[in-house]
Amino acid sequence: MVTPSSPQAGPPPEASTLIRIAGRLADSGVNGPGRRAVVHVQGCTLGCGGCFNPETHDAGGGTVADIDELADWLAEHAKDGVTVSGGEPFQQAPALAALAAALRQRGVASLMVFTGYDLAELAAIPSAAEAMAHLDVLVAGRFEATQRTEGSIAASANQRLHFLTDRHAPEDFDGQGGVEISILPDGQVVLTGFPSPALRRGVRALGQLG
Numbered sequence: 001m002v003t004p005s006s007p008q009a010g011p012p013p014e015a016s017t018l019i020r021i022a023g024r025l026a027d028s029g030v031n032g033p034g035r036r037a038v039v040h041v042q043g044c045t046l047g048c049g050g051c052f053n054p055e056t057h058d059a060g061g062g063t064v065a066d067i068d069e070l071a072d073w074l075a076e077h078a079k080d081g082v083t084v085s086g087g088e089p090f091q092q093a094p095a096l097a098a099l100a101a102a103l104r105q106r107g108v109a110s111l112m113v114f115t116g117y118d119l120a121e122l123a124a125i126p127s128a129a130e131a132m133a134h135l136d137v138l139v140a141g142r143f144e145a146t147q148r149t150e151g152s153i154a155a156s157a158n159q160r161l162h163f164l165t166d167r168h169a170p171e172d173f174d175g176q177g178g179v180e181i182s183i184l185p186d187g188q189v190v191l192t193g194f195p196s197p198a199l200r201r202g203v204r205a206l207g208q209l210g
Contacts, residue, residue: 019095021065022056022087026077032112032137032153033172034080039070041096044088046116050145052155056087067095071102078103081110081136090115093127100134110167112137119162138162 025031025038040053042062056062074082082103089096100111111134115122118141122128132138141159149157153173161173 016094016098022062031083037074037077041087048143075106083112085114097131114139136165136167
């Protein structure tokens with residue numbers, strides 16, 4: 001569950017100056033090493049059963065963000081790095097590449113992406129290699145609900161953690177895989193990390209109480 005964005009109908013943007021997002025989070029400790037700014041992109045057609053973020057699947061949902069403005073916001077809040085999740089980031093690969101490059105230009109030291117694709121699939125996606133050239137860590141593979149993990153940055157055991165630079169090591173991810181619940185100033189209840197189905201149902205019910 002991610003911070004909602006106001007609905008804006010239409011397909012994902014084509015221009016690499018824009019990216020369609022579901023929401024953003026200024027500070028998270030469960031989406032990679034340290035305290036990280038997080039953005040969830042909008043749109044995913046992979047259809048993984050039991051996905052944590054089904055509200056991010058509709059390619060016409062969320063909002064269209066200017067990449068430079070989004071990069072400014074993420075860089076401002078990125079204490080230890082930025083994580084991009086989804087939705088499926090590589091279904092907007094040109095925009096992801098542009099965002100990653102913009103974040104590097106702003107001095108963001110650590111970049112991490114969650115994707116449902118494996119490396120072989122990414123090799124066939126135009127602009128995926130360009131995006132990956134800017135990344136430090138990639139968590140790759142479909143989410144498999146029957147292989148759900150506990151206490152791991154990989155949500156299911158089939159997913160793989162790829163270190164694309166030497167900035168991070170496996171021990172940096174010890175103790176990852178937790179859950180955060182935040183109540184924003186406007187009253188929105190935001191759940192991020194790797195919640196169980198029961199916890200997701202409970203948080204959604206809490207969000208409906210207001």
